Amino acid sequence: MKRNNQIGALLAITASCIWSGNFIVSRYVVHMSGPISLTFLRWTIGTLSLLPFAYKNFIKELDFFKQNKVYFFLMGLVGFAIYNSFIYTAGHFTTAINMALIGSIIHPIVATVLAAIVLKEKLHWKNTAGIILGIIGIILLIAKGDINNILAFRFSTGDLWMVAAGCCFGTYNVYVKRKPIGISNNSFLLVLFAIGALILFPFSMYEMAYVQPVLFSWKFFAILLYIGIGNSTIAYLLWNNAIHRLGAGKTSLFGTLIPLASAIEAVFILNETFSLFQAISGLIIISGIIINTWPTQKNVHE
Numbered sequence: 001m002k003r004n005n006q007i008g009a010l011l012a013i014t015a016s017c018i019w020s021g022n023f024i025v026s027r028y029v030v031h032m033s034g035p036i037s038l039t040f041l042r043w044t045i046g047t048l049s050l051l052p053f054a055y056k057n058f059i060k061e062l063d064f065f066k067q068n069k070v071y072f073f074l075m076g077l078v079g080f081a082i083y084n085s086f087i088y089t090a091g092h093f094t095t096a097i098n099m100a101l102i103g104s105i106i107h108p109i110v111a112t113v114l115a116a117i118v119l120k121e122k123l124h125w126k127n128t129a130g131i132i133l134g135i136i137g138i139i140l141l142i143a144k145g146d147i148n149n150i151l152a153f154r155f156s157t158g159d160l161w162m163v164a165a166g167c168c169f170g171t172y173n174v175y176v177k178r179k180p181i182g183i184s185n186n187s188f189l190l191v192l193f194a195i196g197a198l199i200l201f202p203f204s205m206y207e208m209a210y211v212q213p214v215l216f217s218w219k220f221f222a223i224l225l226y227i228g229i230g231n232s233t234i235a236y237l238l239w240n241n242a243i244h245r246l247g248a249g250k251t252s253l254f255g256t257l258i259p260l261a262s263a264i265e266a267v268f269i270l271n272e273t274f275s276l277f278q279a280i281s282g283l284i285i286i287s288g289i290i291i292n293t294w295p296t297q298k299n300v301h302e
Helices: 002-028 035-060 062-067 069-090 096-118 125-142 147-152 157-176 185-211 218-246 248-269 276-293
Strands: none
Touching: 002 069, 002 096, 002 218, 002 248, 035 062, 035 069, 035 185, 035 218, 062 069, 069 096, 069 157, 069 185, 096 157, 096 248, 125 276, 185 218
């Protein structure tokens, strides 16, 4: 059992580190591709790379997908097409550090509140404390440590895009719990990857032709492989395997590593500065997430 937990922890840490690079990419490629085109290419490659692992299950479960067409369309729209387009849009306006910190707190807050409303889950005192700490941290972050920014509501455009992205992912996380019975995890992801790509196809074609053309190069192609295979297929499969070994509660705690890893990567790769107010807000945000996701005594013994 101890070895199983160690492997699960290693898988979760690896997945979190892979995901943390998504915010770095969104900043790095702003001159290479528009946000919609980048998202479309990501999910297209993700679909193709996941296909060999999920094709057989998809064929077996095709009837379940047909019976839940509306559910899968909305999940692909909100959780994949819109969510990642918002992230890559935010990359045009704010730092990777801010994106990681904002994204790490908004979606747990939205997911917790929506779960209480939609799924009738009871709010524990830890949920409330985590949300309060998260709000304090996020206000400090987007206000850039200046109280005058709060009073004048002068928040960064990119920060607001990340707030919107976090709302999308929080909504997605709640409705994942309503995944139809009889559908495996890999075919579930395959269909959502494909729906996200199909929805974005006409919009990406327009963006490439009239807004921002894609500047294809070997460097850009390597980035596409990273976000399409590594950030999508590999990270999701690692994360799901970790959940199987550790359980969802313990695995979710490793997500707090994402903003920390992103901040370190941004400093070394993008030459961003990790300021004092970002460090303080980051500690507050991570503390809120840990409190919010830490298993209760009842769950520990289950």
